[in-house]
Structures are given as C-alpha cells and as structure tokens.
Amino acid sequence: MQSNERTEGNLTRRRFIAAGGAGAAGLAIGGWALGRATASSEPTRADLVLRPRPSEVEIGGRRVATWTYDGGLPGPEVRLRQGRPVRIRVDNDLPEPTTVHWHGIRLRENDADGVPGLTQEAIEPGGSYLYEFTPPDAGTFFFHSHAGMQLDRGLYAPLIVEAANETLDYDREAVLVLDDWLDGVRGTPDEQLETLRSEGMAHGMGSPSPAPGEPFGAVGGGRASSGVAMANLALAGGVDAGDVDHPLHLVNGRPPEAPFQVDVRRGERVRLRFVNAAADTIYAVFVEGHELRVTHADGLAVEPVTTDALLMGMAERFDALIEPRGEGGARIIAVPLGKEGRAVANLRLADSRARTPAPDAPVRPPRRLLTHADLTGAEMEEATPRGERRTIDMSLAMDMSEPYLWSIGGQTMEGSDEVQIARDEPVRFVFANRTMMPHPMHLHGHSFRPVRRGEGLAPLKDTILVTPMETVAVDWTADNPGDWALHCHxxxxxxxxxMRHIKVA
Ligand SMILES: [Cu+2]
Incomplete structure (x- = not known):
C-alpha cells in the first residue's frame, strides 16, 4: 500500500526542492527511500528501480486485485531534474511482458521510449531493462506501461520534471491523477477488450452522467470550440465519449467516498498538476467556486488564461494555479463525459471549521470550459521551418474487416507501412475523424502545434483530442531521429x- 507521504500527497515547494538535492543523481522520489537500487545484489546500477507486479490495493475500503508499480496506486511519483540524466531499471515481476513509456518526454534516447516491438523487445517476466535518458523539458508528465491493456490496470504514475530555473511563482503544489477504473471490480481490461471484439461497441456503454446543470460555454465568450460542443453533447447523452463502462473514477487512486485531500491555506497560490491517466474517459475538471489560471498544457508553458473548467482527453496534462478562498474548502471534481459517476478530491482549508461538501452533493456547475483551442503557446526557441511542409493523411476510422478494429491513415498497426520522414522535415498530420468517437492522438518523441485559422500561436502539445467527425491538423518538425509511435490514447x-510507426531518419 501507499506510504503516508504518498497518501498525504502535498509536498510544499520547499520540501521537494530540498529533496531534489538529496539523491546522488539529483533525483527525488515521492514516498521512496533514496538509493534503494544501490545495494550490491543489484545487477545494474540505477538511480531508481520500478517493479511492476500483481498487487492488492484498497480502493475506498474494498480490496482489489490488480497490477501496480511497487504496490501503490498510482505508482510512485517520480521527480526528475530538467537536463539531468537518469537511469531507471524496470524489473518485471508481472506474469506478462511489459515496457514503460515516459509520456510526453521528448527524449533523444529512442531506446528508452518503451514501445514494445518498436524501440525495444518487451521485458519478459523475471527480466529487467534499463531506461537511460535526459529529460529536456520541465513539466507535468506521467509514465505507464505500453504493453497490451496494462495501462487500464494500475500501471501508471506521475512523472514531474522540475525546471532548472522555475519561473512560475507559487507556494504549494499538488499532483492530481485521474483514472477510470474497472480492474478487479468489473472483470479485467483484457476481458473488456474481448467483449468489445465479440460484441462491438453497443455493449458496456454507460448511461450519460448527470449534466452539471447548464451547458458549458467558451472561455473567450465567443463561439464554442468543437471540444465544448462535444462535452455538452456527451453530458446530454447525445454522443458516445468512451467504449467501456468503468464503475469507478479515481483521483490519485481514491474514489469519491474516500477522497484525496489537498491541504491548503487561504490566499496562497497553489499549482495543481492534472494528469488524465484514464484508458477510455474524457473528463471535464473543475474546482468548485474557484477559477483556474491555466499555465501549462502537456507539460509546456502557455500564455496564462483563466477558465472555470478544463476538458481533458486521455493522457493530456494541464497545470493551473488557484487561490483557495471561501469557507471550508471545495471539491475538485472530474465529470466523466458520457458516463456515470464522478471523480472527487478535496481542497481542504487549514484553520477552517466548515466542512467540504459531501462527495455526492449536487454540483454547482462551472461555466467556461477550456480546450486546446483557447490556448496560446509560449514562444519556444525552436526555429520555424521554411519551405514546403509535407501533408500526411492520418484519417481516424473504424476498419470494417473485423468488429472492433481502428485505423489511422487507412491502416491498422498490424502489418502497416512505416511512415518515413526525413530528419528535420516539416510535416503536417491531418487527423480527419470519420467516427462518432473522440480520439486523443499522441505522438512520441516530439510535440506538435495544432493548425489555427485565426492569429495567435497554438500551444505545443503531445496529445490532442480530436472530437467526433472533426478534422484537426498538427504541424511539427521531425527533429528527433528514431522509431516513434503515433497512436490513439x-x-x-x-x-x-x-497505432502507426513513424520513422524519422
Ligand atoms: Cu481512439
């Protein structure tokens, strides 16, 4: 089970910076003893060892059999320093092969990217693999298994890269990892996939969650983006937002009836790092009675913008500042689009006698819902490429040759062509979604910018939500040679x- 430090969760900035200087490699690991991997019996020296293994975890008082990293749910938070090399050894104690992917890290070391069959052979049961890389960007990331349906078990954890020079001013931070949960409660993810393959998508759909009262509006007050429109449709039951009916929605491994607590003081600036680690659920996320000042998307800085709620596709991350106010704290709520239930954590005010509202109490609806379309990217030092940009069709479709098969650019992963891109070539991927299902599209090893009609620089993203029947184009420059995955998250x-294989050479 989780250690006390992990359960309490809220490291103050001062504490984690101090911890960051303690490890031999400048590595701070939330809730972990530093240096545990240096015992003489270890076969390979590493700064940190992860042990994926079958585990029993407690979720709101019930014992659940699943797979975790080292017994915790989520797995142990890993904190790295921007620009500092790290060696993480994974010892596979699972009964199946596994790998670890460091989601959103634009690592130059292709063999550390963790895609089985593409960047490494999967780690066999009883085997080990050493991941060595240097995180180039600071920010909010996460790591997870990239093998089979293992992500929809408990094999995920936050990965925070601390800036070499932090410019954001805040007093405290909390990491909030969202997850949809069924493993050990309603079968296993593998059984769900089998059901989808044999019966198609009609099976297992949840009925729509209760709408938060009124439809969401756009952040700028103008025409709502397709993401806002989809969120409103999903809440009204007019569109499917997922294929699987997950019985539980968790924040940091906790259900609403035993919520994760974020302890804060009135008036301080709190940085909330949100990660959507769900396999099949898009969330509308908000803190009741508070505005969110969004500062980062997918780890990287954006022009700060104020909203009431965030639309979070699977694998997206957002950082937002809040200033706690009011009496008795507030609930942090993630409404699963098109599904029943909600995920809840508590913002708990120090020195307050009033209580946070009960997890299942009615929700005061947020108004403005932020999507990537509302964000302006911060200028990075990247050069804007000149000349022609090659456009590549990456249409998202159902393949009709089998009941449950999904394709990108007309091909499914099995036996598909490599997409060959020359080093430093400027390219545009066009995600034309020809389905009634949203797809969060993720590219490994690079970030891209969604193409905009209006002015303003789009934010850099590594994962972008493409809503039903929408077309989103993204521009990027293939500046990182290697074999990279492009896939729906x-x-x-x-x-x-x-999934497709993108070869940059
Ligand atoms: Cu998809």
Whole structure:
C-alpha cells in the first residue's frame, strides 16, 4: 500500500526542492527511500528501480486485485531534474511482458521510449531493462506501461520534471491523477477488450452522467470550440465519449467516498498538476467556486488564461494555479463525459471549521470550459521551418474487416507501412475523424502545434483530442531521429489497431 507521504500527497515547494538535492543523481522520489537500487545484489546500477507486479490495493475500503508499480496506486511519483540524466531499471515481476513509456518526454534516447516491438523487445517476466535518458523539458508528465491493456490496470504514475530555473511563482503544489477504473471490480481490461471484439461497441456503454446543470460555454465568450460542443453533447447523452463502462473514477487512486485531500491555506497560490491517466474517459475538471489560471498544457508553458473548467482527453496534462478562498474548502471534481459517476478530491482549508461538501452533493456547475483551442503557446526557441511542409493523411476510422478494429491513415498497426520522414522535415498530420468517437492522438518523441485559422500561436502539445467527425491538423518538425509511435490514447482503440510507426531518419 501507499506510504503516508504518498497518501498525504502535498509536498510544499520547499520540501521537494530540498529533496531534489538529496539523491546522488539529483533525483527525488515521492514516498521512496533514496538509493534503494544501490545495494550490491543489484545487477545494474540505477538511480531508481520500478517493479511492476500483481498487487492488492484498497480502493475506498474494498480490496482489489490488480497490477501496480511497487504496490501503490498510482505508482510512485517520480521527480526528475530538467537536463539531468537518469537511469531507471524496470524489473518485471508481472506474469506478462511489459515496457514503460515516459509520456510526453521528448527524449533523444529512442531506446528508452518503451514501445514494445518498436524501440525495444518487451521485458519478459523475471527480466529487467534499463531506461537511460535526459529529460529536456520541465513539466507535468506521467509514465505507464505500453504493453497490451496494462495501462487500464494500475500501471501508471506521475512523472514531474522540475525546471532548472522555475519561473512560475507559487507556494504549494499538488499532483492530481485521474483514472477510470474497472480492474478487479468489473472483470479485467483484457476481458473488456474481448467483449468489445465479440460484441462491438453497443455493449458496456454507460448511461450519460448527470449534466452539471447548464451547458458549458467558451472561455473567450465567443463561439464554442468543437471540444465544448462535444462535452455538452456527451453530458446530454447525445454522443458516445468512451467504449467501456468503468464503475469507478479515481483521483490519485481514491474514489469519491474516500477522497484525496489537498491541504491548503487561504490566499496562497497553489499549482495543481492534472494528469488524465484514464484508458477510455474524457473528463471535464473543475474546482468548485474557484477559477483556474491555466499555465501549462502537456507539460509546456502557455500564455496564462483563466477558465472555470478544463476538458481533458486521455493522457493530456494541464497545470493551473488557484487561490483557495471561501469557507471550508471545495471539491475538485472530474465529470466523466458520457458516463456515470464522478471523480472527487478535496481542497481542504487549514484553520477552517466548515466542512467540504459531501462527495455526492449536487454540483454547482462551472461555466467556461477550456480546450486546446483557447490556448496560446509560449514562444519556444525552436526555429520555424521554411519551405514546403509535407501533408500526411492520418484519417481516424473504424476498419470494417473485423468488429472492433481502428485505423489511422487507412491502416491498422498490424502489418502497416512505416511512415518515413526525413530528419528535420516539416510535416503536417491531418487527423480527419470519420467516427462518432473522440480520439486523443499522441505522438512520441516530439510535440506538435495544432493548425489555427485565426492569429495567435497554438500551444505545443503531445496529445490532442480530436472530437467526433472533426478534422484537426498538427504541424511539427521531425527533429528527433528514431522509431516513434503515433497512436490513439484510448487504450482499447490503441490495442485494437490504432497505432502507426513513424520513422524519422
Ligand atoms: Cu481512439
């Protein structure tokens, strides 16, 4: 089970910076003893060892059999320093092969990217693999298994890269990892996938969650983006937002009836790092009675913008500042689009006698819902490429040759062509979604910018939500040679063909 430090969760900035200087490699690991991997019996020296293994975890008082990293749910938070090399050894104690992917890290070391069959052979049961890389960017990331349906078990954890020079001013931070949960409660993810393959998507759909009262509006007050429109449709039951009916929605491994607590003081600036680690669920996330000042998307800085709620596709991350106010704290709520239930954590005010509202109490609806379309990217030092940009069709579709098969650019992963891109070539991927299902599209090793009609620099993203029947184009420059995955981050779609091999050489 989780250590006390992990459960309490809230490291103050001062504490984690101090911890950051303690490890031999400048590595701070939330809730972990430093240096545990240096015992003489270890076969390979590493700064940190992860042990994926079958575990029993407690979720709101019930014992659940699942797979975790080292017994915790989520796994141990890993904190790295920007620009500092790290060696992480993974000892596979699972009964199946596994790998670890460091999601969103634009690592130059292709063999550390963790895609089985593409960047490494999967780690066999009883085997080990040493991941060595240097995180180039600071920010909010996460790591997870990239093998089979293992992400929809408990094999995920936050990965925070601390800036070499932090410019954001805040007093305290909390990491909030969202997850949809069924493993050990309603079968296993593998059984769900089998059901989808044999019966198709009609099975297992949840009925729509209760709408938060009124439809969401746009952040700028103008025309709502397609993401806002989809969120409103999903809440009204007019569109499917997932394939699987997950019985539980968790924040940091906790259900609403035993919520994760974020302890804060009135008036301080709190940095909330949100990670959507769900396999099949898009969330609308908000803190009741508080505005969110969004500062980062997918780890990287954006022009700060104020909203009431965030639309978070699977594998997206957002950082937002809040200033706690009011009496008795507030609930942090993630409403799963098109599904029942909600995920809840508590913002708990120090020196307050009033209580936070009960997890299932009615929700005061947020108004403005922020999507990537509302963000302006911060200028990075990257050069804007000149000359022609090659456009590549990456249409998102169902492949009709089997009941549950998803394709990108007309091909499913099995036997597909490599997409060959020359080093430093400027390219545009066009994600034309020809399905009634949203797809969060993720590219490894690079970030891209969504193409905009209006002015303003789009934010850099590594994962972008493409809503039903929408077309989103993204521009990027292939400046990182290697074999990279492009895939939908719906774990079920991904496993059912929705991945391509991008070769940059
Ligand atoms: Cu998908």
């Amino acid at each position: 719906n774990g079920y779609h991904h496993e059912a063909g929705m």
